[in-house]
Amino acid sequence: MRIIDAKVIVTCPGRNFVTLKITTDEGVTGLGDATLNGRELAVVSYLRDHVCPLLIGRDPARIEDIWQYLYRGAYWRRGPVTMTAIAAVDTALWDIKGKYAGMPVYQLLGGRSRDGVTVYGHANGESIPEVLDEVARYVELGYKAVRVQAGVPGLASTYGVSADKMFYEPADARRPTENTWSTPQYLRMVPELFAAVRERFGPDLHVLHDVHHRLTPIEAARLGASLEEYHPFWLEDPVPAELQEGFRLIRQQTTTPIAVGEVFNSIWDCQRLITEQLIDYIRTTVVHAGGITHLRRIFDLAALHHVRTGSHGATDLSPVCMSAALHVDLAVPNFGIQEYMRHSTLTDEVFPHGYRFEDGYLHPSEEPGLGVEIDEELAGRYPYDPAYLPVNRLTDGSMHNW
Incomplete structure (x- = not known):
């Protein structure tokens, strides 16, 4: 079994979500969440431009190896954008493994x-x-x-x-x-x-x-x-x-x-x-x-x-x-x-x-798998809508933690 497609889906059914959908040559699909509130498009670019092309042709069963490849292979490790992108791939691969095994992931x-x-x-x-x-x-x-x-x-x-x-x-x-x-x-x-x-x-x-x-x-x-x-x-x-x-x-x-x-x-x-x-x-x-x-x-x-x-x-x-x-x-x-x-x-x-x-x-x-899907047609009706988290100031005007 090999990965033949990795697609990033952005939708805003009331708020923004980023979802990675991985498809194998046997028709098994897996989903991973890649949402980073207020910085969603940074993860979209990281996935589309840098990660998805690297997944094509890989064995989706090698979850640990792919995780290490994306973490160590980037050289610039950690950080919310990188780790959210890796999380999306990893979660989708667990979804695929569960479906392939015929078991819910917790098993x-x-x-x-x-x-x-x-x-x-x-x-x-x-x-x-x-x-x-x-x-x-x-x-x-x-x-x-x-x-x-x-x-x-x-x-x-x-x-x-x-x-x-x-x-x-x-x-x-x-x-x-x-x-x-x-x-x-x-x-x-x-x-x-x-x-x-x-x-x-x-x-x-x-x-x-x-x-x-x-x-x-x-x-x-x-x-x-x-x-x-x-x-x-x-x-x-x-x-x-x-x-x-x-x-x-x-x-x-x-x-x-x-x-x-x-x-x-x-x-x-x-x-x-x-x-x-x-x-x-x-x-x-x-x-x-x-x-x-x-x-x-x-x-x-x-x-x-x-x-x-x-x-x-x-x-x-x-x-x-x-x-x-x-x-x-x-x-x-x-x-x-x-x-x-x-x-x-x-x-x-x-x-x-x-x-x-x-x-x-x-x-x-x-x-089997995670037990959640995405209605891509419905998702496509709700395009990305930029929205930011608030910021916080003290009563004297100084920046503070929100």
């Missing part, structure tokens, strides 16, 4: 380690009462875990708070929207939010919160300590992760669990955080961390150091990526939780899939 990864994949949804609102109502809605839907984000008093907009509560999409303009940030006001609000959630929903609901890289280590330590009595499931991305030593200070000051890694693209980005047990959950993704092959390496390293998985799962990851993530989640022994932001009906029509949500759990398709 090729060792089979089930659990019956279902625990997921969390996003409850947000301009005010704490609005958030509580959204939490109630997720609880009614059967979620066992919910991320809570509330507007910060005095700020015109806040990360994680959206007009459409179910289909949050932060990439919202052809030029980046500029938000304003105040750490003191934020640090006053979050403990009030957690107190209100616990008062209404009790101790059993898993409650998560995303800081989105906005604090210094000492500020994050203060926040973590102030939340301990409310038993957060995790505090996500408390500080920018470039300075990994900063996580040591947080760890020394609070027992609130820490999650990080959605912007990581290789095992080297998180090696120290994992091996020195400075985090509790690693949030790397199939699409941004080199595909199923490399993600499994990261998760295996994490398993040796009591770190569990918590993969990113926002709407800028297509159903192809979500499906791939579920197969990995089902198989790895150190699974923690999976983020699950529902896609719009239109997106689901472009990417018909077999995974399903039931009683707080997601279940991957039992079809």
Whole structure:
């Protein structure tokens, strides 16, 4: 069996997705997600101009060899564009292997380690009462875990708070929207939010919160300590992760669990955080961390150091990526939780899939491969529409982390 075609499909059924479709001489096809929010066309070019021509004639069964060829062979290693492109190829090859074997991909990864994949949804609102109502809605839907984000008093907009509560999409303009940030006001609000959630929903609901890289280590330590009595499931991305030593200070000051890694693209980005047990959950993704092959390496390293998985799962990851993530989640022994932001009906029509949500759990398709396809004709009706993620400034106008 040989690869005879590798095609990049760009579509925008409400938001932009990049998909790689690989076809073999035996008519077996595989899909891989290649979406990099706000920088989609950089990956499109990397694939079309540099990777796809190199795949023609190769044996799709040699997944590890092709991964190493694309990683080592480029010389310029790592980075989000390169690793997203490699991820698309790798994921598509696993899809092909599953179809060729007549098995869902999780069976090729060792089979089930659990019956279902625990997921969390996003409850947000301009005010704490609005958030509580959204939490109630997720609880009614059967979620066992919910991320809570509330507007910060005095700020015109806040990360994680959206007009459409179910289909949050932060990439919202052809030029980046500029938000304003105040750490003191934020640090006053979050403990009030957690107190209100616990008062209404009790101790059993898993409650998560995303800081989105906005604090210094000492500020994050203060926040973590102030939340301990409310038993957060995790505090996500408390500080920018470039300075990994900063996580040591947080760890020394609070027992609130820490999650990080959605912007990581290789095992080297998180090696120290994992091996020195400075985090509790690693949030790397199939699409941004080199595909199923490399993600499994990261998760295996994490398993040796009591770190569990918590993969990113926002709407800028297509159903192809979500499906791939579920197969990995089902198989790895150190699974923690999976983020699950529902896609719009239109997106689901472009990417018909077999995974399903039931009683707080997601279940991957039992079809051979990943169990997700792309309707190319429908995808072609929705051309690329440029959209950027926002940027963030402090109240004095200084650039800050969004």
